[in-house]
Amino acid sequence: MDATHEVSREPGGFAGESGADKIQERLQKRHQARAEDAERRKEAKESMSVAEEKGEYFSTSFNTERASIEELLSSCSGADRAVVTPRLEEATAKTLQLQKFLNDSMLFLTQYELRRAQAALQKLQSSIVEIREEAQPRKKFTFRARTKATDKVSDAPSPEADTPADSGGNKVDGAAESVQCRFSDLDNVCLTKTAEEIQKRDVLLTHLSNCKVRLFGSPSTLHLKHIDSCEILCGPVSSSVFIDHCTNSTLAMPCQQLRTHNTTDTKVYLHVTSRAIIEDCHGVSFAPFSWSYPTLEEDFDLSGLDRDRNNWSQVDDFNWLAAGTHSPNWTVIPEADRKTTWDP
């Protein structure tokens, strides 16, 4: 790689204006030459009228489309992220299409029309970039004042999420056994995995209810699926933790990413070095990771996670992307209610 940079405009047909203009000029010259040829062959009238017709069709369609993109973009100003994100995506896609339309039409456009269209496209593209940057989540979120107001949510009855059968699980499950650490289909037991059992492997817990699980050591990935009324504590996970269909439980783990789905009424004591996300969840609440065990430090080192970077309160709800208002689907556990001591 010679040089890299973040894109500052949408990629379309042209890399830079000057290069594109040269090409356009050349194309235009070529077009003119062809037109003259045509004249000599006495097809002039016909071809000119076709070109005019096409040119008119082009500007009408181009301007209509441009206006509709502009409208989309202006409707983004002041709107919240939930609204802006899909609109921006639509505007991006439409702009790309418009660029393609221009590329396809350039043979019969005059230089002036081409320039104008290209300039209009560039304006659209830079507005999109601007709005996109504005819509980016701010680095730091603070939710201090809101915990009270949203406390209610965790008491709400948990709408039981439907549980579609895991597709394709069986085929490869057998093979997984040998390389994966797992517990499944257990009720009301205490379960432990040692650091030696876990080292850098994937850990999978499925269909557990009323269990206490202690996972020492540093897994590569942790999967929790169909968990009901359990307490699951886990050492530092070097990449992601997946939680799916978990209810009424208490979890604690450090990890790089947390991806939570279809989960209700669950408390997560979290250390996360990037961000946590929730999708199709209700009543999930978060507090900083507070479990400890004798070899935790070593496991942190092993996992490569940064001990000093914990974004436990920066949760993105994929079903609630509003910038100004807090998602009703998750809360911060008030300090007074946080668990500080854990059973062994």
Place this chain on the structure above:
Amino acid sequence: MGLLTILKKMKQKEREMRLLMLGLDNAGKTTILKKFNGEDVSTISPTLGFNIKTLEHRGFKLNIWDVGGQKSLRSYWRNYFESTDGLVWVVDSADRLRLEDCRQELSSLLQEERLAGATLLVFANKQDLPGALSKEAIREAMALDGIKSHHWCIIGCSAVTGENLLAGVDWLLDDIAARIFTTD
């Protein structure tokens, strides 16, 4: 000279390619993109929308689009299909539970008309993990041998170590270049 030839020539001049990177959530798309670009990969969050990176490689200008793979984002994938020269499908080789999901998503993508001309590179990612399936196992699970509609190739790689990322991208560029930039 026909329109297509002229467009080809223009692209040749610019040597510009548009690559679209898709795959299930957690496959490692953003990590691949950042690693390829020499950036820190330890602070990557799940992608909420998309990332675009433009970079120069072997004299080509690559526009790489990395779109989030969470379920709620997959319906937006189609917004990015237009003008795609290369599709990079990223698989988490250790995620056995979702291989079938992964196969289905890929197979429906390949039916997309707007991706019909694109070259397909499958990255069997996370080969550094002890529990990762081999690229042959992924090839079978994804039913790649049944793909007749696209040029394709599968490469085992690791976004964390960087292993084989370059090899994959180089194959993709060569295949696309042979298709788009050949002089008439």
